[in-house]
Amino acid sequence: MQGIESILYGIGIAGVAAQAAAGVLDAGRKPFDLFGIVVVALAASLGGGSLRDVLLDRTVFWIADQSYLISAMMAGLATFVLVRRVRLPARLFLLPDAIGLALFTVSGTQAALAMGAPWLVASLMGVVTGVFGGIVRDVLCNEVPLVFNGELYATASWLGALLLLGLMAYGASPGWAALAGGTTTLLLRLCAIRFRWRLPVFRARA
Amino acid sequence: MQGIESILYGIGIAGVAAQAAAGVLDAGRKPFDLFGIVVVALAASLGGGSLRDVLLDRTVFWIADQSYLISAMMAGLATFVLVRRVRLPARLFLLPDAIGLALFTVSGTQAALAMGAPWLVASLMGVVTGVFGGIVRDVLCNEVPLVFNGELYATASWLGALLLLGLMAYGASPGWAALAGGTTTLLLRLCAIRFRWRLPVFRARA
Amino acid sequence: MQGIESILYGIGIAGVAAQAAAGVLDAGRKPFDLFGIVVVALAASLGGGSLRDVLLDRTVFWIADQSYLISAMMAGLATFVLVRRVRLPARLFLLPDAIGLALFTVSGTQAALAMGAPWLVASLMGVVTGVFGGIVRDVLCNEVPLVFNGELYATASWLGALLLLGLMAYGASPGWAALAGGTTTLLLRLCAIRFRWRLPVFRARA
Incomplete structure (x- = not known):
């Protein structure tokens, strides 16, 4: 289907931009120079997909298609300009970060599925x-x-x-499964931020 | 030889389980949540072999064969359950860690040899x-x-x-060379823990 | 051209040696044992090129040709011996580090160009x-x-x-472009060390 591919492509570009913005907002709290901020933005936005592609032995996505690199740089620089002019709340980076998390989870899982990875590996590649x-x-x-x-x-x-994997196993189309999986990730993350949902922290009796 | 290959396969599975257990015992001393502990266990047990496979341009071993992933998860979860019920000595993780070190050294060196790497590269891949x-x-x-x-x-x-490499150069079979090399690594490490053998630490006169 | 390739080969070997020496001089200020120092020297000198080769899906350069590994080890050990006998200024490692930076920038950019990478990717690969x-x-x-x-x-x-990329786009030969690009990097870095040129450090108003 050409439709689903162009949707996933747009999802990937948007996810890269969201994570780059989150990287700049996070790095901006440290005394970094402009280059350091660009590096953190690029590493934050391209790091997860690069590791996935290297592990799956695919061509790294931002080398195959420069659009991702340009999207990350533009989003990073735009955030940088914005953040110097406007006083922003400290935890603002959590929102684009949550969006990027949801978009990357979907694109990572489906990229692994497209390479024929079994479901446990595919779900971990999403993570x-x-x-x-x-x-x-x-x-x-x-x-x-x-x-x-x-x-x-x-x-x-x-x-x-x-x-996402469960819905596809029961015959859902990739598009609906991606929508359901991504929305679930985003809502869980936003609720966790809003209502301070936390996992129980564990410490061994040593 | 089919015999030696199934022995090496078993060695790899056991090494992954040992390092996952060591990872949980180490991470358990930090205030991590269950997911953090699983991630540390997976990174500890699959990280070395993943880097080796990426550097040698092989298919990453736990993507090619999900058994390693399942072994790491099961060993990690079993250690997690155990560690919550029983009070364990703080340095207990050193023992499975030493076993994993020996098993991985052997499997890494032989994987590099099988790819035709020269001896210096092969020994470093073991490390x-x-x-x-x-x-x-x-x-x-x-x-x-x-x-x-x-x-x-x-x-x-x-x-x-x-x-291991020296014995194979003198004509020893892969199985015996693996046994001798792995035992040497394990004994050296255990002696180092027991008798506090340490390398001289060096600090430059700066 | 065979001439330019052997020049680039020599540049690569020299860059590895310079970065290994810089790694030992840096690690020597910490209480590391001999192995730790060797690891830091190898990671410092081979890390950048390894990441480039993994991202570009080339054979990792020091696995394809052991000379780099031997050069890094020899330079690291020679520096280690020297540093134990002579009292060295604390910031001495900055000089070989700057030379290595210039040499690696050139070899990384040209390796990416040789793989057909577009210019933005090629320049980032140099970095x-x-x-x-x-x-x-x-x-x-x-x-x-x-x-x-x-x-x-x-x-x-x-x-x-x-x-380097701009000169080649205007028709300069790879050799002259490499010389101009590498010299620029080296001089900028040396001036930055000597005259304390710094980028403005930025901190968001959070």
């Missing part, structure tokens, strides 16, 4: 694509990754990916 | 396979990598890999 | 090749990457890569 960029962003900003400390983040990604 | 998962685990847990601070760790891996 | 090894070195040494805090570092690399 990797959604989460890894944010981990790299936090490591470069010298923060503990947001993902690990009880935030309902990667879990939201995984549940969305599993729903 | 990468054995050590990189643990480095990722420690970086994700925000600790200085265990490897660098005078622990006889990667050195034990390298000596085992070099012995 | 990745030049900068990523140093980022890995700093992360392994548990320091904030030198690159991000206003140092004119990656920017020097990018300007050199863009000059």
Whole structure:
């Protein structure tokens, strides 16, 4: 279907832009120079998909098609200009980050399926694509990754990916499955931010 | 030989399980949620072999064969359940970690040899396979990598890999060479833990 | 042209040696054992090119040709011996690091061009090749990457890569373009160190 492919393409471009904006908003709280901010934006927005493509031995998506690179740079620079003029709330980057998480989860899961990966690998590829960029962003900003400390983040990604795979196993079209999975991930993440849903944190009795 | 291949396959599955258990025991000392613990367990157990396969341009082993992924998840979850019920000594994770180091050193060296890599590269691939998962685990847990601070760790891996390669150069069968190399790595590492063998730490006069 | 290829080959070997020396001089300020120092030297000198080759899906350069690995090890060990005998100024590692940055920027950009990458990707590959090894070195040494805090570092690399690409677009031979681009990167970096040229550091009003 050509329709579904152009939708997924648009989803990918939008996800890259959202994660680049989130990267700039996060890096902007550190004393970085303009280059450092661009690097964090690129790493945050392209890191997850790059790892997915390297693991699946596909051509890395932003090398095959420069549009993603340009989208990330434009979104990063636009956010940079905006953020210097307007006083923004500290946690604003959480919103584009959540959107990027949902979009990348969907595109990562479907890219792995298209390579013939089994369902468990495909769902993990969705999580990797959604989460890894944010981990790299936090490591470069010298923060503990947001993902690990009880935030309902990667879990939201995984549940969305599993729903997508389950719907397709029951015969849903890729488009509807992507819509349902992505919406689930986004809503779970937004509820987690809004209502402070957290996973129980566990510490061994050592 | 079909015999040696099934032995190496079993070695790989056991090594993945051992490193996943070590990852959970290490991550369990941090306030991580269940997902964070699963991620650390997967990164610790699959990271070294993934880097090896990406560098050698092989299909990543746990994408080609889901058994590794399932083995890592089962071992991680079993350790997680165990660790919540029983009070475990703080350094317990060192034992499965040492076993995983020995198993991965052997499988990494032989995988590189099978790709036709020269001996120096093959021995380093053994070290990468054995050590990189643990480095990722420690970086994700925000600790200085265990490897660098005078622990006889990667050195034990390298000596085992070099012995394996030396024995094969003198005509030993892959099975015996693997046994001798892996046992050497394991014994060196266990002695290093038990008798506090350490490499001299060096600091430049700056 | 066989002449230009052997020049680029020599540039690559020299760049690896320079970055390995810089890695040892940097790691030598931490209490690392000999193995840790070798790892940091190898990661610093081979990391950038490895990431470039994995992203471009080329055979990793130091696996295809062991000379790079041997060059990195020899340069690292020679620096290690030297540094134990002579009292060296703390910031000495900045000089080989700058040379390595210039050499890697050139070789990374031209490797990407040879794969048919478009110019924006090619210039970023030059930056990745030049900068990523140093980022890995700093992360392994548990320091904030030198690159991000206003140092004119990656920017020097990018300007050199863009000059190289611009000259080639206007018909310059690869050799002259490489010479001009590499010299630009080196001079910018040396001036930045000598005259404390820095990029403006930016912090969002959050």
